[in-house]
Amino acid sequence: MADILTSKDKDYAQWYNDLVIKADLAENSAVRGSMVIKPYGFAIWEKMRDDLDRRFKETGHLNAYFPLFIPKSFLSKEAAHVEGFAKECAVVTHYRLKNDPNGKGVIVDPDAKLEEELIVRPTSETIIWDTYRKWIQSYRDLPLLINQWANVVRWEMRTRLFLRTSEFLWQEGHTAHATKEEAIAEAEQMLEVYADFLESILAVPVLKGVKSESERFAGAVETYCVEALMQDGKALQAGTSHFLGQNFAKAFDVKFATKEGTNEYVWATSWGVSTRLMGALIMSHSDNNGLVLPPKVAPYQVVIIPIYRKDEEFDRVDAAAKEIMADLRKAGISVHYDNRDTYKPGWKFNQYELKGVPVRLAIGPRDLENKQVEMARRDTLQKSPVPMEGLAEHISSTLEDIQNSLLERAKKRTSDATYEVNTWEEFTDAIANRGGFVKAHWDGTPETEKIIKDKTKATIRCIELDAPEEQGTCILTGKPSNRRVVFAKAY
Amino acid sequence: MADILTSKDKDYAQWYNDLVIKADLAENSAVRGSMVIKPYGFAIWEKMRDDLDRRFKETGHLNAYFPLFIPKSFLSKEAAHVEGFAKECAVVTHYRLKNDPNGKGVIVDPDAKLEEELIVRPTSETIIWDTYRKWIQSYRDLPLLINQWANVVRWEMRTRLFLRTSEFLWQEGHTAHATKEEAIAEAEQMLEVYADFLESILAVPVLKGVKSESERFAGAVETYCVEALMQDGKALQAGTSHFLGQNFAKAFDVKFATKEGTNEYVWATSWGVSTRLMGALIMSHSDNNGLVLPPKVAPYQVVIIPIYRKDEEFDRVDAAAKEIMADLRKAGISVHYDNRDTYKPGWKFNQYELKGVPVRLAIGPRDLENKQVEMARRDTLQKSPVPMEGLAEHISSTLEDIQNSLLERAKKRTSDATYEVNTWEEFTDAIANRGGFVKAHWDGTPETEKIIKDKTKATIRCIELDAPEEQGTCILTGKPSNRRVVFAKAY
Numbered sequence: 001m002a003d004i005l006t007s008k009d010k011d012y013a014q015w016y017n018d019l020v021i022k023a024d025l026a027e028n029s030a031v032r033g034s035m036v037i038k039p040y041g042f043a044i045w046e047k048m049r050d051d052l053d054r055r056f057k058e059t060g061h062l063n064a065y066f067p068l069f070i071p072k073s074f075l076s077k078e079a080a081h082v083e084g085f086a087k088e089c090a091v092v093t094h095y096r097l098k099n100d101p102n103g104k105g106v107i108v109d110p111d112a113k114l115e116e117e118l119i120v121r122p123t124s125e126t127i128i129w130d131t132y133r134k135w136i137q138s139y140r141d142l143p144l145l146i147n148q149w150a151n152v153v154r155w156e157m158r159t160r161l162f163l164r165t166s167e168f169l170w171q172e173g174h175t176a177h178a179t180k181e182e183a184i185a186e187a188e189q190m191l192e193v194y195a196d197f198l199e200s201i202l203a204v205p206v207l208k209g210v211k212s213e214s215e216r217f218a219g220a221v222e223t224y225c226v227e228a229l230m231q232d233g234k235a236l237q238a239g240t241s242h243f244l245g246q247n248f249a250k251a252f253d254v255k256f257a258t259k260e261g262t263n264e265y266v267w268a269t270s271w272g273v274s275t276r277l278m279g280a281l282i283m284s285h286s287d288n289n290g291l292v293l294p295p296k297v298a299p300y301q302v303v304i305i306p307i308y309r310k311d312e313e314f315d316r317v318d319a320a321a322k323e324i325m326a327d328l329r330k331a332g333i334s335v336h337y338d339n340r341d342t343y344k345p346g347w348k349f350n351q352y353e354l355k356g357v358p359v360r361l362a363i364g365p366r367d368l369e370n371k372q373v374e375m376a377r378r379d380t381l382q383k384s385p386v387p388m389e390g391l392a393e394h395i396s397s398t399l400e401d402i403q404n405s406l407l408e409r410a411k412k413r414t415s416d417a418t419y420e421v422n423t424w425e426e427f428t429d430a431i432a433n434r435g436g437f438v439k440a441h442w443d444g445t446p447e448t449e450k451i452i453k454d455k456t457k458a459t460i461r462c463i464e465l466d467a468p469e470e471q472g473t474c475i476l477t478g479k480p481s482n483r484r485v486v487f488a489k490a491y
Numbered sequence: 492m493a494d495i496l497t498s499k500d501k502d503y504a505q506w507y508n509d510l511v512i513k514a515d516l517a518e519n520s521a522v523r524g525s526m527v528i529k530p531y532g533f534a535i536w537e538k539m540r541d542d543l544d545r546r547f548k549e550t551g552h553l554n555a556y557f558p559l560f561i562p563k564s565f566l567s568k569e570a571a572h573v574e575g576f577a578k579e580c581a582v583v584t585h586y587r588l589k590n591d592p593n594g595k596g597v598i599v600d601p602d603a604k605l606e607e608e609l610i611v612r613p614t615s616e617t618i619i620w621d622t623y624r625k626w627i628q629s630y631r632d633l634p635l636l637i638n639q640w641a642n643v644v645r646w647e648m649r650t651r652l653f654l655r656t657s658e659f660l661w662q663e664g665h666t667a668h669a670t671k672e673e674a675i676a677e678a679e680q681m682l683e684v685y686a687d688f689l690e691s692i693l694a695v696p697v698l699k700g701v702k703s704e705s706e707r708f709a710g711a712v713e714t715y716c717v718e719a720l721m722q723d724g725k726a727l728q729a730g731t732s733h734f735l736g737q738n739f740a741k742a743f744d745v746k747f748a749t750k751e752g753t754n755e756y757v758w759a760t761s762w763g764v765s766t767r768l769m770g771a772l773i774m775s776h777s778d779n780n781g782l783v784l785p786p787k788v789a790p791y792q793v794v795i796i797p798i799y800r801k802d803e804e805f806d807r808v809d810a811a812a813k814e815i816m817a818d819l820r821k822a823g824i825s826v827h828y829d830n831r832d833t834y835k836p837g838w839k840f841n842q843y844e845l846k847g848v849p850v851r852l853a854i855g856p857r858d859l860e861n862k863q864v865e866m867a868r869r870d871t872l873q874k875s876p877v878p879m880e881g882l883a884e885h886i887s888s889t890l891e892d893i894q895n896s897l898l899e900r901a902k903k904r905t906s907d908a909t910y911e912v913n914t915w916e917e918f919t920d921a922i923a924n925r926g927g928f929v930k931a932h933w934d935g936t937p938e939t940e941k942i943i944k945d946k947t948k949a950t951i952r953c954i955e956l957d958a959p960e961e962q963g964t965c966i967l968t969g970k971p972s973n974r975r976v977v978f979a980k981a982y
Contacts, residue, residue, distance in 0.1 A: 030565070030621050031558045031609065039553035039637060046554065062530035063537065067522045068611075068642055068658050069581070074521070075588070076596035090560070091585040091599050092611065095646040097566070097578050105567035108582050108608055117599055118522065120559075120583065120611070130521050140833045146530060151559055151642065155586040167559050342631050 004354065007288055012232040013160075019282060020161045023291045023354050026278075033159045033166030040355060041278065043299035045169070048277055049149065051201050051296075052171065055193050061145040061173060066127050068151075069118035074126040078251040081125065081219035088155040090120040090166075120153040125219065125244070125270055128174045129252040136176055136266055138257045143186070144176040162278040163236075163491050170274035176266045178256065180245075183267035184222075187243040190271040191224040194239040202277065203294040203406035204228045204284045205414050206238060207437065207486060209462025214446045217270075221245035227461045227486070229414045230283035233435020235461045235488035238280050241271035279491065284410050285379075291356030292378055294406050295399040300336040302328055302395060303357045305348050307364030317363050324361070324373070324391060331392035333399065353378065358402050359395060379405055420484065427475045427487070431458045437488050441472035441481035448476050458487045495845065498779055503723040504651075510773060511652045514782045514845050517769075524650045524657030531846060532769065534790035536660070539768055540640065542692050542787075543662065546684050552636040552664060557618050559642075560609035565617040569742040572616065572710035579646040581611040581657075611644040616710065616735075616761055619665045620743040627667055627757055629748045634677070635667040653769040654727075654982050661765035667757045669747065671736070674758035675713075678734040681762040682715040685730040693768065694785040694897040695719045695775045696905050697729060698928065698977060700953025705937045708761075712736035718952045718977070720905045721774035724926020726952045726979035729771050732762035770982065775901050776870075782847030783869055785897050786890040791827040793819055793886060794848045796839050798855030808854050815852065815864070815882060822883040824890065844869065849893050850886060870896055911975065918966045918978070922949045928979050932963035932972035939967050949978045 004022055006014040020026050025041030028034075037045065053063070069092060075081070096112030099105075121127065128146075135141060149171045156166050173190060177183040191208055198204045206226040216223040220242035228238045246265040249255070254266045285292040295301045304321045308314040321337055328335045336357070338348055345362065352360055360376040367373050372385045375395075379402050386394050417436030421427045430438045442448060442460065452475075453459050467483045474481050495513055497505040511517050516532030519525075528536065544554070560583060567573050587603030590596075612618065619637075627635060644658045653659075664681060668674040682699055689695045697717040707714040711733035719729045740746070740756040747757055776783040786792045795812045799805040812828055819826045827848070829839055836853065843851055851867040858864050863876045866886075870893050877885050908927030912918045921929045933939060933951065943966075944950050958974045965972050 027625075029558045030562060030618065031560045034558035034560060036558065036622055037556040039555045042555045043553065062534065064530045064533045065528040065536075065660065067520045067525035067527065068644065069522045069525060071521060072588070072597065072599075087588050087597075088586065089588055090583045090609070091588065092581045093584045093599070094582040095579065097563070097580055097582065097610070099573075106563065106573055106578075108563075108584070118581070119588070127521065131527055134518075140831075153559065169556065340631075 004350070005288060005290065008231070015288070016279075016283065017161065019286060019290055019354075023356065025282075025291070026161045028161070031166075033156050035159075035161050035165050035167075037169075037275070040299060044281070044293070044297050045275060045278060047297040047299070048197075048201070049171075052193075052197055052273065053147075053149075055197060056147050056171075056173065059145075059189060059193060061147045061175075064146050064148055065150070066124050066131065066148055068121055070121050070124070070127045072117045072119055074130060075119060077126060078219050078247055080247070081251075083218065089122050090153045090155060092118040092120065121150070122152055122154045123270075123272075124148065124150070124152075124172055125174065125248055126252070129248040129254060129268070132174075132176055132266070133252050133254045136254055136256050139178055139259050142176060142178045142256060142266070143182065145173075145186075146175065147171055147173045160279075162275055162282070165275075168275045170272050172270060172272040175269045176249075176254070177269070178258070178264075178267070180267050183245075183269050184243050187222070187224055187241045187269040187271065190241040190269070191226065191239075194226050194241065194271075194273060198226060198228065198238055198277075198280070199407060201294070201296045202281050202284070203403060203410055204238065204280055205407065205411045207462055207464055209464040209467070209486065211240075211462060212446070212449055212460045212485070214449055215460060217242045219244060219247050221247070224465075225462050227437075227488075228280050228284065229417055229437055229488070230280070230491065231286075231413065232283070233417055233489075235437065235490040236276070236280050236283065237461070237490065238277060239271070239273040242269060244268035244270060285406050286356065289381070290354035292406070293356035293358060295358045295403050298334070298356065298358050300334045300357060301399055302333055302335045302359045302361060303348075303352045304335060304337045304361045304363065305345055305352075306339055307345050307362055307367075313365045316368060317365065320368055320388075321363055324363070324388070327392045328395060331396055333392065333395055349376075353381075358399060377402060379409075421475070422472070424475050428456055431456045431487065431489065435489065437461065437486050439484040439486055440475045441483075442485050443474035443477050443479035443481055448474060452476055452487070457489050459490055461486045461488050461490060495841070496779060496781065499722070506779070507770075507774065508652065510777060510781055510845075514847065516773075516782070517652045519652070522657075524647050526650075526652050526656050526658075528660075528766070531790060535772070535784070535788050536766060536769060538788040538790070539692070540662070543684075543688055543764065544638075544640075546688060547638050547662070547664065550636075550680060550684060552638045552666075555637050555639055556641070557615050557622065557639055559612055561612050561615070561618045563608045563610055565621060566610060568617060569710050569738055571738070572742075574709065580613050581644045581646060583609040583611065612641070613643055613645045614761075614763075615639065615641070615643075615663055616665065616739055617743070620739040620745060620759070623665075623667055623757070624743050624745045627745055627747050630669050630750050633667060633669045633747060633757070634673065636664075636677075637666065638662055638664045651770075653766055653773070656766075659766045661763050663761060663763045666760045667740075667745070668760070669749070669755075669758070671758050674736075674760050675734050678713070678715055678732045678760040678762065681732040681760070682717065682730075685717050685732065685762075685764060689717060689719065689729055689768075689771070690898060692785070692787045693772050693775070694787075694894060694901055695729065695771055696898065696902045698953055698955055700955040700958070700977065702731075702953060703937070703940055703951045703976070705940055706951060708733045710735060710738050712738070715956075716953050718928075718979075719771050719775065720908055720928055720979070721771070721982065722777075722904065723774070724908055724980075726928065726981040727767070727771050727774070728952070728981065729768060730762070730764040733760060735759035735761060776897050777847065780872070781845035783897070784847035784849055786849045786894050789825070789847065789849050791825045791848060792890055793824055793826045793850045793852060794839075794843045795826060795828045795852045795854065796836055796843075797830055798836050798853055798858075804856045807859055808856065811859055811879075812854055815854070815879070818883045819886060822887055824883065824886055840867075844872075849890060868893060870900075912966070913963070915966050919947055922947045922978065922980065926980065928952065928977050930975040930977055931966045932974075933976050934965035934968050934970035934972055939965060943967055943978070948980050950981055952977045952979050952981060
């Protein structure tokens with residue numbers, strides 16, 4: 001396999017890119033910065049999406065769909081939002097093409113210029129709050145708990161598959177509440193939903209915290225986040241949940257009549273995760289042989305590969321494989337049976353390792369005689385014979401074990417790379433040479449934060465929700481600090 | 492209820508628009524031509540999408556995701572495609588905004604002009620076939636069976652909610668095959684998938700046929716379609732499936748090595764249905780009280796409404812309602828229990844009629860005494876007492892009956908409005924005064940088709956797949972014809 005992917009140790013970024021392409025997850029398209037999500041990659045995303053969607057619905061949210069385009073003037077309505085955010089956008093200026101009178105092909109029709117330009121949504125707070133003004137009149141209309149699955153565009157100059165692309169897929173929740181407390185509780189609830197999803201489904205452990213002021217979402221009063229640590233020691237922001245205060249309600253004049261008869265601005269949250277989660281998944285578990293998938297997001301959990309030389313052998317092996325497939329499916333296990341005669345077993349072994357299928361079963365004539373199959377675990381790459389008798393139960397418990405082991409492994413890796421430093425020398429050495437989540441004291445000012453970032457490329461990933469109070473002095477300025485914050489270089 | 496919706500008889504178009512808005516299905520947005528799909532409307536669309544998605548997967552298709560943007564030059568590559576199709580498009584010309592130096596707000600940054608404009612996809616044949624060139628080398632890569640759920644934009648000057656909007660949601664299947672026969676079989680298979688979905692899930696009967704040359708999709712060799720008849724006698728194209736020949740393979744140079752070692756162009760299909768199906772659903776079953784939903788696409792099949800005056804009454808009714816809800820859910824029935832004390836029962840009755848909930852159960856203290864509930868069927872508006880004993884079974888069979896009745900009713904309505912005419916006088920009278928599917932002889936030329944359209948606004952909806960051979964003469968020219976075709980005014 002060594003020649004399929006660049007080795008992680010040699011060049012982690014190149015390994016990642018190789019893996020995404022070779023495992024058929026995604027590829028670059030003819031449109032700069034936009035990717036094609038290939039069927040295998042999309043099947044993993046669908047698993048994530050369906051699980052998240054179920055969680056959103058269980059917590060009372062409904063899906064809806066808002067326009068792709070946002071009138072340019074909307075972006076200016078919330079001051080912080082436009083200042084901090086909405087600049088690198090795709091702008092629609094015309095609505096018609098016509099045949100080129102000077103030759104072949106089409107040109108933009110200059111007569112079809114829009115009066116007001118339309119922005120391809122980079123996020124939908126503005127168009128949604130413009131709509132909520134019509135939906136919310138009274139306390140009886142609250143809370144309004146809505147989610148949207150959509151594509152968004154943020155123009156990016158340097159793109160990386162799944163991690164940073166101009167167009168990406170995501171969900172964005174947008175809720176409206178009668179009280180501040182309720183809105184904060186919602187933002188915190190959704191952070192918990194994300195954290196639990198990441199740990200229990202993607203087997204990715206996370207830190208939960210809030211962003212410093214300068215890392216906050218533009219327009220938010222508080223940005224909650226889940227941060228995960230990748231294998232190379234860099235952090236990845238896996239999801240954010242924002243308490244927006246009354247900022248968007250004021251910008252779009254959304255008020256409600258209270259039970260008591262007064263008129264108040266509505267309180268808001270928004271929260272989202274994106275196809276970036278694919279990056280978090282890949283860089284948490286995978287190895288030099290390719291992707292390693294937790295069973296709960298694997299498009300198929302088991303692949304069966306028949307081993308045979310002669311037609312007669314194939315017939316017997318094929319019959320047994322189909323029986324096993326039926327048994328496993330009955331037990332709720334998803335199975336792919338690859339009986340193509342156009343590829344050799346060795347090639348298939350490599351392919352499914354590359355694609356991270358949690359369990360591989362190989363069956364040949366000798367296995368049939370011994371009433372067993374050969375099972376290979378993707379996480380450990382260990383092979384072992386397993387009796388046909390009770391196979392489905394064995395595989396079920398193996399899948400459970402893989403899911404748990406991946407989380408434990410990632411937890412250990414993360415905690416091994418999470419540590420405290422107390423001086424500037426320790427800090428710069430840690431960031432430059434060791435990586436990981438570096439807990440250090442900070443004086444709480446954006447100025448200090450910026451100097452640290454400029455000098456080391458490390459940013460404050462979060463102020464952990466459960467960070468204990470601890471007196472200390474800022475690593476840069478020596479000023480007093482009440483708690484440590486988490487620094488890291490980040491994706 | 493008479494004052495909530497405009498009456499169908501008075502103004503069908505206004506009734507439709509009233510219904511879409513009042514039943515909380517969709518509304519116009521601040522962006523001209525783009526709608527907001529509201530949670531209740533989106534929940535119906537999700538039911539449709541999930542059922543279709545299951546059917547696509549069962550027939551071997553995989554989902555993927557391709558870019559929203561298409562380089563302008565791609566649209567010129569397939570001659571018929573650009574000629575017939577890709578003109579009314581949203582065009583992205585810039586990728587950045589900046590603060591207006593002369594005042595407030597943002598302006599388009601003139602320095603951020605794209606070298607080549609990007610078109611917001613009106614359909615994805617071009618970008619997908621540009622990708623398929625990289626994915627297809629050998630017969631082993633075929634067939635390639637891919638579907639995408641996406642938003643698309645076709646600039647529309649006159650829009651109507653769900654029926655014609657600038658942005659809409661759809662699925663587009665794009666498949667590649669080694670042989671012509673296989674591609675045609677795929678296009679026909681997907682037409683059957685659509686027809687079965689429409690009849691068995693939406694309770695909308697359809698004609699299956701092919702389009703005349705002038706109604707074909709731009710770039711297609713043959714366009715198959717399913718056509719449904721709305722309550723006002725106008726036809727609605729509910730879905731199309733195109734056999735594309737080798738047109739896109741040639742335009743994007745997609746060849747494959749055959750088993751025999753030759754190099755051949757690939758054969759293609761594409762097929763799609765959109766949020767337009769919501770329009771077909773509404774205009775097939777609904778009445779002056781609002782939406783009528785087939786149980787298979789109802790966000791909830793049953794609504795329970797408690798009837799009470801005093802708190803003590805509420806407690807007893809509430810307990811019984813919750814027990815019933817649990818029983819019904821156990822039987823696989825989706826239930827909404829509306830115990831809000833902020834609205835009166837009469838208001839709720841109207842609301843759920845407006846929203847088309849198939850079965851309404853009302854429970855009051857007297858019902859408790861009599862061990863019964865009051866059941867109202869949305870399709871017939873009939874009310875009847877039903878014993879608590881065996882309620883879940885009774886409701887299950889009622890839901891099945893509603894599903895079947897709606898289809899039968901729509902079938903009868905369609906067949907009553909489908910008839911043959913033989914002369915120009917009969918034809919013009921039929922189109923002008925009776926509506927419906929009008930079967931008539933046509934000489935087969937685009938010229939005649941165009942004259943008929945210009946004079947009567949009727950178009951050839953389809954040439955039915957099972958149309959019997961029958962000698963006749965064209966209603967306009969008197970020239971010979973071998974079979975009748977179906978004319979109608981259409982949405």
